[in-house]
Amino acid sequence: MAVSGSIDNTVCFWDVVSRRQEPEQILKDAKDTITSVQVTDHEVLTSSVDCHMRLYDLRIGKMFSDYIGHIITYASMTHDGQCYLLSCADSTIKLFDKDTGELLNTFSGHESKDYMLENAVNERDSHIISGSASGEIFYWDLISSNCTQKLTHIKNKPVVSLSHHPTANKLLTACEDEIRLWGVPTVEE
Numbered sequence: 001m002a003v004s005g006s007i008d009n010t011v012c013f014w015d016v017v018s019r020r021q022e023p024e025q026i027l028k029d030a031k032d033t034i035t036s037v038q039v040t041d042h043e044v045l046t047s048s049v050d051c052h053m054r055l056y057d058l059r060i061g062k063m064f065s066d067y068i069g070h071i072i073t074y075a076s077m078t079h080d081g082q083c084y085l086l087s088c089a090d091s092t093i094k095l096f097d098k099d100t101g102e103l104l105n106t107f108s109g110h111e112s113k114d115y116m117l118e119n120a121v122n123e124r125d126s127h128i129i130s131g132s133a134s135g136e137i138f139y140w141d142l143i144s145s146n147c148t149q150k151l152t153h154i155k156n157k158p159v160v161s162l163s164h165h166p167t168a169n170k171l172l173t174a175c176e177d178e179i180r181l182w183g184v185p186t187v188e189e
Contacts, residue, residue, distance in 0.1 A: 003044055005034025011046055011056075029054055029063060035116060036074045045084055047072035053086055055098070066101050068094065073116040078125045079166065085128060087112070087119045093130055095142070107140040109147050113158070120164040120171075129171065131159025137173055137182075153180060 001024065002014040009030040012023035032049035039045075044056040049071050055064045071089035078085070083104065086094045093107040110117070110132035120129045127148065128140045135157045139149040153159045153175050161174040170183035 003037050003039050005037040005046055007033045009033060009048075009050075011037060011044065027056065027063075029065070035072060036076075036118075038076055040077065040081065043077075045075050045077060047075035047086060053084065053096075055084070064101075066096065073112065074118045076119055076121070078121050079123070080125055085119045085121065087117050087130060089114075093119050093128055093140075095128065105142070105145045107138075107145050109140075110134070110136065110138045115158045115160050117158070117160055118162050120162055122164055123167050123169060129162060129164060131162050131173060131175070133158040135159060135175065137162065137171070151182060154178060 002016050004012050009032060011027040011034060013025040015024050030048040030050055034046055034048055036047045042059045046054045051068050051071055052065050053072055053075050068086060072086045073089055074087040076085050082098055084096050084098055088094060089112060091108060091110060091112040094103060095105040097104055107128050110130050111134050113133040115133050117131050126142055128142055130138050132138060135153050135155045137151040137153060137159055138147055141148050153173050157175045159173050159175045163172045173180050
């Protein structure tokens with residue numbers, strides 16, 4: 001199955017084997033545009049312009065929703081699956097406990113402006129990473145929320161997309177027409 005989120009407020013499940021033109025299932029819980037979809041082996045995490053994150057647990061057929069109070073532009077999960085991160089239009093990233101819905105930490109200092117900035121967590125679940133409209137990449141300590149590092153991709157060009165390797169200290173970032181791979185090469189490379 002492939003899972004998509006759409007401007008029509010729906011999350012659709014598509015059977016890629018049969019190549020049917022209609023989705024197998026449509027979720028219509030959001031009241032505004034779906035901004036991101038993250039899929040694990042049994043969960044689907046979505047964010048929306050309606051200021052809600054929704055977590056669908058496919059094992060038990062249940063949806064959990066939290067109202068955040070700000071437009072959510074991107075949602076992701078920590079590698080241990082215990083928390084989710086929400087990039088918000090108010091230039092913050094919020095870390096929530098998945099089971100209780102408790103706000104654990106807020107990360108700020110970057111600029112989101114009107115961009116949909118992605119977030120990530122490093123391979124050890126110790127740092128939160130986000131791009132910025134200023135062209136920088138911010139690293140925050142997960143516990144203290146202090147900014148520990150800033151990288152400059154291209155000055156004044158928004159870093160809207162990033163992806164951290166799940167097991168190695170490697171980061172892929174993109175802004176406009178340039179992609180960069182960050183990390184320290186190992187002996188094998």
